[in-house]
Amino acid sequence: MRIPAVSLRPLAFGLALAGAAFAAQAQEKVVFATNWKAQAGHGGFYQALVDGTYKKYGLDVDIQQGGPMVNNRPMLPAGKVDFLMAGNLLQSFDNVKNGVPTVVVAAIFQKDPQAMFAHPGQGYDTFKDLTKAPVAFIGKDGQFSFWQWMKSDHGFKDSQLKPYTFNVGPFLANKKSIQQGYAISEPLSIKAQAGFDPVVHLLADHGFSTYATTIETRADLIKTKPETVRKFVEASIVGWNNYLYGDNKAANELMAKTNPDATPAALQGSTELIKKMGIVDSGDALTKGIGAMDEARVKDFYDKMVKAGLYKPGEIDLSKVVSTQFVNKGVGVDVRKKLTGK
Numbered sequence: 106m107r108i109p110a111v112s113l114r115p116l117a118f119g120l121a122l123a124g125a126a127f128a129a130q131a132q133e134k135v136v137f138a139t140n141w142k143a144q145a146g147h148g149g150f151y152q153a154l155v156d157g158t159y160k161k162y163g164l165d166v167d168i169q170q171g172g173p174m175v176n177n178r179p180m181l182p183a184g185k186v187d188f189l190m191a192g193n194l195l196q197s198f199d200n201v202k203n204g205v206p207t208v209v210v211a212a213i214f215q216k217d218p219q220a221m222f223a224h225p226g227q228g229y230d231t232f233k234d235l236t237k238a239p240v241a242f243i244g245k246d247g248q249f250s251f252w253q254w255m256k257s258d259h260g261f262k263d264s265q266l267k268p269y270t271f272n273v274g275p276f277l278a279n280k281k282s283i284q285q286g287y288a289i290s291e292p293l294s295i296k297a298q299a300g301f302d303p304v305v306h307l308l309a310d311h312g313f314s315t316y317a318t319t320i321e322t323r324a325d326l327i328k329t330k331p332e333t334v335r336k337f338v339e340a341s342i343v344g345w346n347n348y349l350y351g352d353n354k355a356a357n358e359l360m361a362k363t364n365p366d367a368t369p370a371a372l373q374g375s376t377e378l379i380k381k382m383g384i385v386d387s388g389d390a391l392t393k394g395i396g397a398m399d400e401a402r403v404k405d406f407y408d409k410m411v412k413a414g415l416y417k418p419g420e421i422d423l424s425k426v427v428s429t430q431f432v433n434k435g436v437g438v439d440v441r442k443k444l445t446g447k
Contacts, residue, residue: 131163132160132163132164132165133163133164133165133333133336134165134167135159135164135165135166135167135187135188135333135337136166136167136169136185136186136187136188137150137166137167137168137169137186137187137188137189137190137337138168138169138170138171138177138180138181138186138188138189138190139168139169139170139171139177139189139190140171140177140178140189140190140191140192141170141171141172142170142171142172142363142364142366142367143170143359143360143361143363143364143367144290144360144364144367144371144372144375145289145360145367145371145372145373145374145375145376145379146214146218146289146290146318146375146379147170147190147360148345148348148349148353148356148357148360148372148376149213149341149342149344149345149346149347149348149349149385149395150168150190150341150344150345151168151344151348151356151359151360151363152344152345152347152348152351152353152355152356153166153340153341153343153344153345153347154166154168154344154356154359155355155356155359156344156347156355156356158340158343158344158347159337159340159344161340162336162337162339162340163336164333164336164337164340166337169186170363170364177189178191178196181207181321181322181323182205182206182207182323184323187322187323187326187333187337188320188321188322188337189207189320189321189322190213190318190319190320190321191209191318191319191320191321192317192318192319193217193219193315193316193317193319194209194315194316194319194403194406194407194426195250195315195410195415197209197319197321197426197427198407198410198416198421198426200321201421201422201423201425201426202416202420202421206323206324206325207321207322207323207324208321208322208323208324208327208425208426208427208428209316209319209320209321209398209426209427209428210320210321210322210327210334210338210427210428210430210431210432211319211320211338211341211342211396211398211431211432212316212317212318212319212320212396212397212398212427212432213317213318213319213320213341213345213385213395213396214316214317214318214319214384214385215316215383215384215385215386215387215388215389215390215397216307216309216310216317216382216383216384216387216388217308217309217313217315217316217317218287218288218289218290218307218309218317218379218382218384219247219251219285219286219287219288219307219308219309219313219317220285220286220287220288220291220305220306220307220308221235221241221283221284221285221286221305221306221308222276222283222284222285222286222291222292222295222303222304222305222306223235223238223282223283223284223303223304223306224280224281224282224301224303224304225301225302225303225304227280227281227304229283229304229306230304232259232306232310232311233259233260235261235283235306236259236260236261236262238265238281238282238283239265239281239282240265240267240279240281240282240283241261241265241266241267241282241283241284241285242267242268242269242275242276242282242283242284242285243266243267243268243269243284243285244268244269244270244271244285245268247269247285248266249415250415251285251308251313252266253413253414253415254312254313254409254410254412254413254415255308256413257409257412257413257414258312258409258412258413259311267282269284269285273286273291273294273295273298273299277295277298277299288305288307288378288382288384289375289378289379289382289384290371290375290378291303292305292378293370293371293374293375293378307382312409313406313409314402314405314406314409315406316398316402316403320337320338320341320396322334324425327428327430331430334431335431338396338431338432339431339436339437341396342394342395342396342432342436342437343436343437343440345385345395345396345437346395346437346440346441346444347440347444348376349376349379349380349385349386349441350440350441350444350445351444353376357369357372357373360372386441389433391438392435392438393432393433393434393435394432394433394434394435394436394437394438395436395437396431396432396436397432397433398427398429398432398433399429400423400427400429403423403426403427404423407421407423
């Protein structure tokens, strides 16, 4: 018996609705928290959100930004968020030391953007030259972290120290001074306020071998939901390739909406600095993919921090700090080649 074609339409419509409902159910809810307000250094995550990469991986991602009045770090071990954008490995060492069950599963920044700035034309062309500066503006956290390494490995002295209050005014007023800062942001503000490009010495280029802008998750999530971890890490990696080398307009618009201080000029300028200095895409990341990590490098950094007096030998079980099971697979390399031709 022949069935009129019109009678199939309700069935087809019902199947379409069912398919749409199934697709919606297939999206796994994931909460990702950052450690500061939205900015270019977070760009790849917002890119993966706006261009649908997370959804293609079956994830419904909620990005919760941090800030001066928001501390997202305890939210991870408490189970309030699934993934955390952390700083450098010092925080991860401290977690293991204190028995906090979190693990680094990717390192988006191959180079920590922490840097020292100097005025041009003042004899500070090399990193060693900075040891002669009469004044070094360093914040409290820096004094008890990278400054200790600068002393132990490069000969800086506490007599140079002056407190840095995240105001470039004192640095600008003293041409012989040097100052800490982020290499992907402060040069822009210094140029805007004073009209010159500062001399920038990236600590990473002088042996400060930590990874930065890491992705942390809970150890139990790695055991119980490894596919969720894999999908989030890989989607984020693809997002970073598209942000750096593709059309990032929508991501920048979302970050500017989320954080009004992230102006178009600041976002564009920071992104250019990230690419110029190889903050994200350099070293192992060029062949193994963005997010790459090397356990030997983690140990190298730990040994330097032991020498600097931040930890005792053997105090940290390094096997609990990072997991390389979700990186080093070349994810995203094809995306970069497609977008750049190399």
